[in-house]
Amino acid sequence: MATSLEESISKREHVNLLSWLMSRQAFWVSMAALFAFVILSLMSDVFATQQNLFNVTRNFAFVAIIALGMTAVIITGGIDLSVGAVLALSGMVIGMSMNTGTPFWIAVPMALGVSLFVGFFNGVMIAYVGVPPFVVTLGMLSIARSLAMVLSNNRMVYEFGPDQAQLLWLGGGFIDISLPFLDTIKVPNPVLFLIVMVLITGFAFRWSKWGRHLFAIGGNERAAILTGIPVRLVKVSVYMFCSLCAGIAGILEVGWLGTITTSLGQGMELTVIAASVIGGANLSGGIGTAFGAVVGAALIEVIRNSLTLLGISTFWQGTFVGCFIIVAVLFDRLRTRGAND
């Protein structure tokens, strides 16, 4: 071997930025979303307007926030089916407590606390008792939504007591960002939350011990145990993180809608999982990115929005999203096969 130690140490898997990008599923999904964006701007007068983009980004923010947590769970090789129900439960806890006059600053920690407890229960059942994640979280899907019904007697809640304005501002408000040479951009609050959370999650995945251990557990759980990683604690923490994301999205969504019913977030777990998978998370574990989760969610929302704008029946939405899931996974399969040969 002629190469020196330094060369060997600095030798990278990919030669340059372009080949690195080409190997990322998130990159291809971003390209697809960007492509759809350009096409739609040309085909529809309404799409590229300030107001429509405001709506699109806000709508996908809820799914994307939960997809961050879901991606973390999927990286460990698990799955969390209870996120839609946790979103409803968290929304109902904050809605009902504020309805009875609880101040905003107490109601928020209560809703987040309930979400964290649900995640803690899921995690303990999975990591310590050894029940498969699919089963535990399927059970929790049922339990959490039922608890939301018990809590509210299945009523619709739209009176949020003395602090109502704060809750509505949190979810429905926006901030103005003025840029030189451009119109002022209105950024919805949920999108701001999403941006902060994607930065934190992306950072944790790459730079923290916790992130490294998530990938190790998903890659080879036995190896993780043998090398002394606290596998059980990490698993509990990741389900708590996922539920927390769902709880945060729940609070924001109630604030935006200004009302909460127990059917909020029904079937949402499937959209969230779809967003994660389209964004490159591998359901068999060990692979996934925070950024991918967000572009996956964005692509789904752009599809939904475009069908509406182009006058195509929204019944077609599922077909498009389904095709994207299959194509994304198929694409990944072909690509890795090419790389291994």
Next chain:
Amino acid sequence: MAILELTGISKHFGAIQALVNVSLSMEPGEVVGLMGDNGAGKSTLVKIIAGNFPPSGGTISMLGRKVVFHKPSDARAQGIEIVYQDLALCDNLTAAANVYLGRELMTGFGPFRVLDYRAMFQRAGELFAELKSETRPRDLVRRMSGGQRQAVAIARTRLSEPKIVLMDEPTAAISVRQVAEVLSLIRRLRDHNIAVILISHRMPDVFAVADRIVVMRRGEKVADKPIGGSSPEEVTGLITGAIENA
């Protein structure tokens, strides 16, 4: 002085006697080939040394001091490292990440501590160079050959300056060329004055690298002699029971 001294180790699981009064002594830098048929007690003996479970009777001493292992991390703390048969590697991580799995280096201060990629790549690269392996720290384990994977698993044991390395069937399922690579890795460990216990079914590999050979049969040690004083034929006879003991 012996780095590891087993005296009269016995182990029974209920009525089954897995190990009967086994004694074994190892010097630093010595490679011992541990052979025996399936169920002869090799893995039980190794698991006792690795701290997976305590012996029913007998004592373990290191450098003349008696030690008791309650769990694998106790053995690790005393400088006993294991290379598992399946190597316990994560395919989706880089070579360096696998070497440092569970013992990641951090940099920064207080709550702002992040993974120290630079230091881990650097040290892993040095370890691979020491082992004279072509493995590169940034490569994904998924794309590696069997020999390179072994190098990653062995580099992991070198992190903690171990005294004893236990290797479980390291040459069981790899190509001939890769076997040569693994045997030279074992010699590198020996050169660093590390005692190696090599568990293997493959006679040629044991004879190529071991200094001493220990044969187990039905939970008893039936032979313990320098490699020069034995032959593959004799060892086969000892394993099967055709030769009573030597």
